[in-house]
Amino acid sequence: xxxRITILAALLTTAAxxxxxxxxxxxxxxxxxxxxxxxxxxxxxxxGAALAHRVAILQGFEAFLKIQPDAQRxxxxxxxxxxxxxxxxxxxxxxxxxxxxxxVAVAPLAGNEAAIGIDxxxxxxxxxxxxxxxxEASDSVTVGxxxxxxQGGEGLVLRRRFVxxxxxGHEIAAxxxxxxxxxxxxxxxxxxxxxxxxxxxxxxxLYGPPEVETESPVSVDVRLPDDMWxxxxxxxEGWAAAIRxxxxxxxxxxxxxxxxxxxxxxxxxxxxARLVGAVAERTRSLRDAVEELRDLAAQxxxxxxxxxxxxxxxxxGSLAGGIAHDFNNLLTVIxxxxxxxxEEIPPTSEAGVDLLTAERAAHRARExxxxxxxxxxxQSVEAQVVDLNDLVVELQTxxxxxxxxxxxxxxxxxxxxxxxxxxxxxxxxVVTNLVVNARDAMPDGGTLTIRTRNVELRAGAGAGAGAGAx
Numbered sequence: 120x121x122x123r124i125t126i127l128a129a130l131l132t133t134a135a136x137x138x139x140x141x142x143x144x145x146x147x148x149x150x151x152x153x154x155x156x157x158x159x160x161x162x163x164x165x166x167g168a169a170l171a172h173r174v175a176i177l178q179g180f181e182a183f184l185k186i187q188p189d190a191q192r193x194x195x196x197x198x199x200x201x202x203x204x205x206x207x208x209x210x211x212x213x214x215x216x217x218x219x220x221x222x223v224a225v226a227p228l229a230g231n232e233a234a235i236g237i238d239x240x241x242x243x244x245x246x247x248x249x250x251x252x253x254x255e256a257s258d259s260v261t262v263g264x265x266x267x268x269x270q271g272g273e274g275l276v277l278r279r280r281f282v283x284x285x286x287x288g289h290e291i292a293a294x295x296x297x298x299x300x301x302x303x304x305x306x307x308x309x310x311x312x313x314x315x316x317x318x319x320x321x322x323x324x325l326y327g328p329p330e331v332e333t334e335s336p337v338s339v340d341v342r343l344p345d346d347m348w349x350x351x352x353x354x355x356e357g358w359a360a361a362i363r364x365x366x367x368x369x370x371x372x373x374x375x376x377x378x379x380x381x382x383x384x385x386x387x388x389x390x391x392a393r394l395v396g397a398v399a400e401r402t403r404s405l406r407d408a409v410e411e412l413r414d415l416a417a418q419x420x421x422x423x424x425x426x427x428x429x430x431x432x433x434x435x436g437s438l439a440g441g442i443a444h445d446f447n448n449l450l451t452v453i454x455x456x457x458x459x460x461x462e463e464i465p466p467t468s469e470a471g472v473d474l475l476t477a478e479r480a481a482h483r484a485r486e487x488x489x490x491x492x493x494x495x496x497x498q499s500v501e502a503q504v505v506d507l508n509d510l511v512v513e514l515q516t517x518x519x520x521x522x523x524x525x526x527x528x529x530x531x532x533x534x535x536x537x538x539x540x541x542x543x544x545x546x547x548x549v550v551t552n553l554v555v556n557a558r559d560a561m562p563d564g565g566t567l568t569i570r571t572r573n574v575e576l577r578a579g580a581g582a583g584a585g586a587g588a589x
Contacts, residue, residue: 167342
């Protein structure tokens with residue numbers, strides 16, 4: 120029994136522990152994803168700020184072009200303007216003026232001569248043609264790329280349409296940027312604690328290892344004037360490694376608690392089993408003693424049959440008194456042992472509840488010994504208010520032992536019966552004497568009726584008025 124309880128406790132503890140560990144792992148996953156997202160947000164904000172700064176430069180270039188009478192001819196002013204920007208801002212490759220879809224001016228000119236005259240509307244790169252069309256159709260800044268620049272390397276092209284006062288049609292101011300300095304300014308070339316990848320709105324990889332996409336990354340939005348990029352991030356050591364140490368410590372704590380819990384259950388079950396065995400042993404001893412006393416009572420009863428009726432009743436009373444005292448002594452031992460055991464076991468445990476039940480049963484048995492002592496006339500007379508119906512019900516445990524199995528007992532207890540002021544023990548003695556007399560009068564069996572009712576006796580009334588027993 121103890122082994123089954125221990126195994127069951129181990130199985131339940133294992134299942135509960137696995138559930139708790141699974142829930143904690145889910146909590147850690149959420150926590151680490153939030154942490155990585157918090158780490159990626161500053162990078163995304165820095166990249167957005169860097170792009171916003173370049174947009175402001177493009178707007179300044181647009182304002183510069185508007186005040187120039189002819190930037191295509193005044194190349195010296197354009198070169199000086201570009202040189203000043205390149206000294207203050209990293210990554211500016213060139214400034215361009217586009218008219219009717221063609222690049223008509225570029226600065227610095229050195230190294231960019233090939234760009235003069237390029238027809239962007241008929242450019243072989245469809246993305247270049249698309250971005251130009253978007254720029255010509257909108258007053259907003261458009262961002263093209265990252266793309267391979269004609270001058271070499273990867274870069275972005277920021278363009279914006281503008282109208283020169285007094286000049287029909289529109290022109291386009293363009294800012295060509297190297298992509299790497301922009302990423303470096305945002306800290307994306309050497310991020311701390313995370314691996315990152317930058318993707319366009321269509322999912323095209325703009326920067327970073329493609330493996331990031333397959334590792335369930337968190338995403339941070341990077342807002343552009345005309346688009347939205349996604350900055351993806353994963354822990355540098357990987358998701359599993361990021362939570363491994365904390366998860367292992369928690370799992371170890373859960374396993375330790377589970378082992379301790381199973382050990383406690385085993386100890387409690389073992390102690391309970393020992394207590395149950397001790398109670399069972401004492402119960403067997405008590406049963407043997409009762410059986411022995413029954414045999415002795417039967418022998419004395421046979422002897423009393425050969426003696427006078429009064430001597431038999433007196434002997435029966437002495438026998439009942441002896442049984443009650445012996446039974447009471449045994450109950451004292453049981454109550455003492457149960458009381459000591461209850462001091463060592465929590466009252467809310469299963470063993471504590473069982474011991475409380477045993478103690479209550481022993482107290483009820485002690486009340487039974489009191490009735491037996493009363494029957495033997497070994498208690499002092501104590502007159503009190505008695506309900507005869509309750510008294511007859513309580514005697515149901517004694518009367519069947521006084522009669523033959525051939526005698527059937529019928530009880531007719533009147534409702535609303537008046538109470539009497541008498542000694543309960545003497546009343547029980549009267550009832551048992553009447554039962555014994557009735558039994559002797561029916562050696563071949565019959566029906567014994569115990570009836571109670573209210574009878575009012577007037578002065579001078581005798582048995583004929585209803586006093587007596589039936």
